[in-house]
Amino acid sequence: MSDLRPGIYEHLVTREIGTLLRAVPDNELIDRRSLDIADSHETLARHLAALTRRALRAVRGESDTVRLARQVEIVNRVTNLISDLVPEATGPEELVEAAEELLGLAEGHDMAGRVRFPARPTIPLTGSALLVNGRGQPEIGHELKRELASADRVDLICAFVKWNGVRVLEEAIEEFLTRGGQLRVVTTTYIGATDRLALDRLATMGADIRVSYDTRMTRLHAKAWLFHRATGLSTAYVGSSNLSKSALSHGLEWNVRLAQAEQPHLIDTFAATFEDYWGDPSFEPYDPAQDAERLDRALSSERSGNRVIAIDFAYVDIHPYTYQREILDELAAERQIHDRWRNLVVMATGTGKTMVAAMDYRQLRSTGRANSLLFVAHREEIGTSPWLVDTLILDLA
Structure with missing residues (x-):
């Protein structure tokens, strides 16, 4: 690094950067901080990885064989040094001289005495990539089939599930489920885009499916797959592709493929959010046998735009989201601890002020603190101005 330009950084201060910083005329122009011990290992590991990558790329040799042998020697020497410094954190991690990769392990031979390994994704399991269904690039549908071939469990969250999309992956999904794989699907009736026939087919094959019927509160737009592998090489796809034929093949879709080996924190976040x-x-x-008629009604009402009729009040049970629960708890604390009964709640448009008011009133009514609720809105159509920061005044004095 020859100079430091004005801007924001997240660079570790090396000796070279330290020298450049000493040349800055005013120390107030420099913003720096000490490493946080909670994640210092990640920051330092990134620095070491970048340095190692640059060093290995710079290795020269008389032939590719000689160059590779030199790279392996360097890695083994660094490995041994780390083992000497922190023996409790490492095992026998030296590479064999042949520098091989393990690509698979079969359970045994088939009936014909042959060994078959699953098809591998075009993208290495340890790497991330952006798929855009571009010319000369792998289609998202093609890659999903190959991911299914080697996954142990699959989680799919998808706003719209179409019959023609299920047809594209039907054979791969059926083979996955037949060999004992588990498929969980989360979807919605939003704008009536999902096809019941698609969900019925997935259920028939053995998928577990959960549907959100309340499209006013649960506006699910996510489209993502998580392929769990017991080998520790899970992968995920997050992007714009719904489960439809065009989205999986020729549509102008953008999807990011994530690898657990490269970005484990993102895979962990995906898995935890899906469980929520x-x-x-x-x-x-x-369950098609019990819920088909209800799903048809909900989809039909969404397609006609009559979303109020689509609500089945027999199934409505309001539960606060985590951030709404925090607000409700703070309101309760203000009243019970500080005896403050005039409170102001500020929430962004679309985050559920009406629901917070309803749940707060429900709690107050159950304890005999309130018998009526006056709700005043500033306009006939609520939530149509995203630039507004709305407020909710709770006056029980």
């Missing part, structure tokens, strides 16, 4: 949705009562189990 799966356990949320607003996503209800779908």
